Amino acid sequence: MPHIKPKATPIFQTSVFTFDDLNELELYFEQPGQRYMYSRYANPNSDELANEVNELEGGIGAVVTSSGMSAILTAILAICKAGDHVLCAEEIYGGSAALLNQELSRIGIEVTYVPSEATYTFDALVQPNTQLFLAETMSNPLLLVFDIRKLAEQTKQHGIKLVIDNTFATPVLTNPLSLGADIVIHSVTKYLSGHSDVTAGVVVCQADEDLQRVQKVMLTYGLNLSPFESWLAARGLKTLRLRMKQHCLNALAIAEYLENHQKVEQVWYPGLTNHAQHRLAFEQGNGYFGGMLSFRIKDDAEAVNRFMQGLEQIPFAPSLAGVSTSISYPLGTSHRSLSKEQQQKIGITVGVIRLSVGIEETEELLTDLERGLSKV
Known part of the structure; x- marks a missing residue:
């Protein structure tokens, strides 16, 4: 058999390996x-x-x-x-x-x-x-x-x-x-x-x-x-560095857009200059601020539903950090097990929505978010 040097690592799909003796x-x-x-x-x-x-x-x-x-x-x-x-x-x-x-x-x-x-x-x-x-x-x-x-x-x-x-x-x-x-x-x-x-x-x-x-x-x-x-x-x-740069670029653009939107009451994103740890985030993040952000519309579950239903491109998915943008609802998913007192204390209210920003074209994402917010 000729010597094999694959460029990509093969999958060793085995539960056990053998020994000669x-x-x-x-x-x-x-x-x-x-x-x-x-x-x-x-x-x-x-x-x-x-x-x-x-x-x-x-x-x-x-x-x-x-x-x-x-x-x-x-x-x-x-x-x-x-x-x-x-x-x-x-x-x-x-x-x-x-x-x-x-x-x-x-x-x-x-x-x-x-x-x-x-x-x-x-x-x-x-x-x-x-x-x-x-x-x-x-x-x-x-x-x-x-x-x-x-x-x-x-x-x-x-x-x-x-x-x-x-x-x-x-x-x-x-x-x-x-x-x-x-x-x-x-x-x-x-x-x-x-x-x-x-x-x-x-x-x-x-x-x-x-x-x-x-x-x-x-x-x-x-x-x-x-x-x-x-x-x-x-x-x-292998594509982590490339992906993270686009995640960060998109997230900053979206955070700035949401910050100035009349139907958005608060935005949490370290890249915004009014974020309490903005300077720390800049230094500790090597000039980048990540692809995750959260924002709050009015504390009304029906308003949140209308926003989600108004989106055409961005799905509601209770996870994060994929190449495709998705939204999540912390009160009903990741922080559901906390008591109401704990949820309130750390600021997770009915209107809080988490946005995992993907690597799509920025304008496509802004257009879809505007579509959703127009229904609120």
């Missing part, structure tokens, strides 16, 4: 990472994806998982055990809050939510058993931008790990590890794969001890990613 089996255990045995442990496709994301984030190693939620679970379980305590930013993805409140609490991991005004002065909330602080580079859905360097200084003073969900920013905008974070997680489902056809997650580590624990949790709990989805995500990753 007992000697080769022993080499597998003596030289970790040099051979493959079982795809739950490792697979060439998942390794390729992990290595590429790790390079983008500047870590010492990464582990891919079956979803963004399993990435969050893996990161927390790698650091925490029963009896430990977690600090979590008050403005956090609803799925992360549900995991902490409903599931990890059942196995003895306690959580305290840090109010936005105490983000960098949370000393009084730290307990002797506090192990980590969980936050997002930019919060979902109201785009609060966290000063990761400042947050890292605080967590290091208390000897706790800083875990940053970098899904909204991506490594094109921000590298949390370089700013002092210990662990970075992504829902690869979103921007990294980029085409709304993959469900995956990744955990990137700064320290070898954390990486070993993350690998152990993924393997033991069976949170691995399939070869085919690994291959798809790695293929999507």
Whole structure:
């Protein structure tokens, strides 16, 4: 057979790999990472994806998982055990809050939510058993931008790990590890794969001890990613830089349009100069502000319905970060599990709509948004 050198990585669609004899089996255990045995442990496709994301984030190693939620679970379980305590930013993805409140609490991991005004002065909330602080580079859905360097200084003073969900920013905008974070997680489902056809997650580590624990949790709990989805995500990753530039360009144009629209009461986008963390977002995002924004029309569910029904091009889809623009409704989807008090406190009201801006032509998107708003 001639020597084959494919330009694109093949899909290793197998659950198990074979050995010639007992000697080769022993080499597998003596030289970790040099051979493959079982795809739950490792697979060439998942390794390729992990290595590429790790390079983008500047870590010492990464582990891919079956979803963004399993990435969050893996990161927390790698650091925490029963009896430990977690600090979590008050403005956090609803799925992360549900995991902490409903599931990890059942196995003895306690959580305290840090109010936005105490983000960098949370000393009084730290307990002797506090192990980590969980936050997002930019919060979902109201785009609060966290000063990761400042947050890292605080967590290091208390000897706790800083875990940053970098899904909204991506490594094109921000590298949390370089700013002092210990662990970075992504829902690869979103921007990294980029085409709304993959469900995956990744955990990137700064320290070898954390990486070993993350690998152990993924393997033991069976949170691995399939070869085919690994291959798809790695293929999507190749256009990440190009896509993010267009996402950002479109989002800024739309935010400026919405800010000046008479039927829009508020816009949340870090690229707007009136955003509270505009300067921080500019510096931490290398001049880019991301492709996510939220806005509020009047707090009336029927008005929201009329807006959605008036759109012809932009679909209502409860996810984000694909190449096609979509809208979502945080109150009824991502933050549904929060109490009414929690929803009100962080500003998620009936009229709040989240817009995941795609890479279409800007004018097409503005025309469709005007069509929807004309029905309000």
